[in-house]
Amino acid sequence: MIRVTDRTLSCLDAAPAKAPALRRFLELLVRTGPDAIELSEGMWGLLGPLPDYPGYVLRIERAEDAARYPRTPRFVCRDAPVGADPKITGEILLGDMGEAPAAAPRRAFGRVRLQGLGGAMTGDYLGIFARLRERFRGPIEFCPTDRRGFATALAAEWLINGGGSEAVASFGGVGGFAPTEEVIMVLKLAGLRDAGRTYGFFPEMASLLQEVTGDPVPPGKPVLGKRIFHVESGIHVDGVLKRPECYEPFPPETAGLERKILLGGQSGAASVRAKLEELGIKHRAADIPAILEGVKKKSGEKKGALTNREFAEIAGACAT
Amino acid sequence: MRSRRHILDSTLRDGAQTPGLCLTREQKLKIAALLDAGGARQIEAGVPASSRREKETIARIVENRKNAAISVWGRLVPSDIAHAIDCRPDVIHVSAPVSHTHIHARLGKDEAWVIGRLRVCLGLIGKSGATPSVGLEDAFRGEPRFMEAVADTLLDFGVKRVRISDTVGVALPGAVREVLTRLSSRLGDGAVLGFHAHNDLGMAVANTVEAAKHGCLYADVTAGGIGERAGNCDLARLVAASSDIFDWGMTEAAAFKLQRDILETLRPENAWLPDAVP
Structure with missing residues (x-):
């Protein structure tokens, strides 16, 4: 034992x-x-x-x-x-x-x-x-x-x-x-x-x-880090949405953490679709490429991930 | 006498996939220059298929390098390989999923599709003049018999460079030994193996050392261990932990300085990144 x-x-x-x-x-x-x-x-x-x-x-x-x-x-x-x-x-x-x-x-x-x-x-x-x-x-x-x-x-x-x-x-x-x-x-x-x-x-x-x-827990620390279930890259978001175990060693809730999809320079179409649904934004499939391009451009400008508000503004501007 | 092993730095590919991290072209070029001068044997410069701008940046890295081999990463997608060839890298790495989860659940395909696509992609790389490298994605949840089938395909194409990837960081050192032993036996003496660790259970450095002990010539690392989830194998920690048995082409002090310089390049906009550990 x-x-x-x-x-x-x-x-x-x-x-x-x-x-x-x-x-x-x-x-x-x-x-x-x-x-x-x-x-x-x-x-x-x-x-x-x-x-x-x-x-x-x-x-x-x-x-x-x-x-x-x-x-x-x-x-x-x-x-x-x-x-x-x-x-x-x-x-x-x-x-x-x-x-x-x-x-x-x-x-x-x-x-x-x-x-x-x-x-x-x-x-x-x-x-x-x-x-x-x-x-x-x-x-x-x-x-x-x-x-x-x-x-x-x-x-x-x-x-x-x-x-x-x-x-x-x-x-x-x-x-x-x-x-x-x-x-x-x-x-x-x-x-x-x-x-x-x-x-x-x-x-x-x-x-x-x-x-x-007094020692902070690093955000990427195994099992404990706050960011370890954040996901941004297109291939990973796509995989996690299809089946989380594709890119997660254990369910986030096992360790009291949450999965969070970030939008940024590494994002793909699956991330955009998921975020549109998460925020309840109505959209047409044809708008996705333009929204994704807008996401990457904004991420490059601010050198980091987008907030939900920034994403919603881009999605609104791209709506046809 | 210490055995020679090589650093394959993936800061610009897997490290760049750290959620929330956004690298400018200038930052990527600077990091590549630091790695090139700092003793990395191979620099995984990025994913050419991801955007036109990424391709241009990688092409610049290829032009600028003086010492290191430059590799690029692609999926089992012919257009990914075409984009990769356009960058004229030394090595084109194609990632082949070998687990049921990745083949069936993520891709919605089957094992025959993987073998077929692998043959197409290796045919394209073969015509380009670049060295082919194949990654066994999610190898530690993969079916041993299918991995053997993939290995046989690699032998058909004369592929020497093979990377074993612990995609979700669940491997124990014992499993690393077992998979490497089995694969080495199938591929024969000419195989040049690499190991790609993830740190989800805090074992990335240990597993990489175990892989290097069992014949892996290349160790994938990133500066500060940055990457998806809990990250990858930390460059400076690996060198510090194992320089008594391996010559990584850089001293502990040089690895620490290189890592610190890379992280400083990224830090102005990313204060949350890890510190370089002396």
Whole structure:
């Protein structure tokens, strides 16, 4: 069974402690459905009492700190001895290519988190995965770092082709890990989890994260970006209107986004027809070429997409 | 020793399809000049069939270039190929859909139509003197047996340049390996493969590296990864991520500068474009 842990709330201690935004973020994170949600001690205190959820994990600095949280079922702790306490997952930092520190245990049977391997994609990463599974014989939570932009692919390969079953990620990739939303969507599209579940609240989560970190979500960011379902080029609009999956990897509403047809220099006749219908503008088929020419001319003049009003003016001027 | 791989920059074709982005002729010529001087092996200059002005711009890019090969893009439409030939590019790339969704739902055709049209288009390109290149569109949702039939057609025409396209960005690295292995085996040693990624699931750079590891000589990129939806493979990120194993014909610093210069060319009217990442 594949398990995903989200560690976003153990990566935000350096950000301003905006409790209302973080509480709402946590509520939505629970609805996202990770198998575990990890919090730092700071967040644990700031956000308590926590919403009902069975999979909380507390990140602690030292193994002995676990004694201060007697009712907490699971902990993760950097360099804690693997297998010494079944409630504590020992976290080990690996090198870029999976090199384990000399002090790391061999053939240990306890639960372990392995963090790193940011560069493994450039090598035989499946071989690296096999060696790690040989070395650490208990459950392995793999937390790839995103230093080279490979983290989502590494998490996906670990879970789907690499013999692993547990991955750790963070929403938006905060802290430098695989973005949770990307890992979840990969697994969903592969039919491996969350069939039927949608994430209409992702835009709100992105907005809350932006409020907390101050870092804007790029408009083209996978799964979260506001513009990723905007479509302009003639060939793409034509395809999407005939069947959205021609040019959409998943329905926009799955991630709380909307398809929007833009009119501009790359538009084609299908875009013009669609926009005329969307705006309820009566037209004759013979007018379409002139309207399209007007759209391209206007787009060139303003160096961008047209507004609906600009389009309606062109359509009105071209009506015969 | 690092293996040589080539940058095929599609900023002026797939990047230009970023919704809301409108490039002037001057911007296109400047970007082409930057890429030509900056180490791109091939510049995909645009779609000649899209307009007379686009054709004129591409013809200027062909005239001006000093180093890079110039390619143009066309559909499986003979008139697209005729427009492409008019621009006198080095490479004419024709995109052949290989998935049921694209062939039947988008085009309303069948597999025999694709093969027939491909033969017509390759015949036209063959007479032009340009190098033919064929893209397998939506290859990761395609039927393996039909892709083999397309590959056999390419062998009939002596086509060496083949591009595998992850049109909706759903491929995993494992699928990239599998498709490339199967296609390489069918096409034989002489094939020159390329990979065209999309970043819908955040794996464009990783998939491109995996493709390059498994024999793809050309990597399609755009400046800043701009393009439809979540975009394409980001030029500077690709070079930075894999320069320890591949020689892309430019250093990490040069790729970053090239990307930054291209994005600055576009930015005055497009403040929402991504920043170049060092």
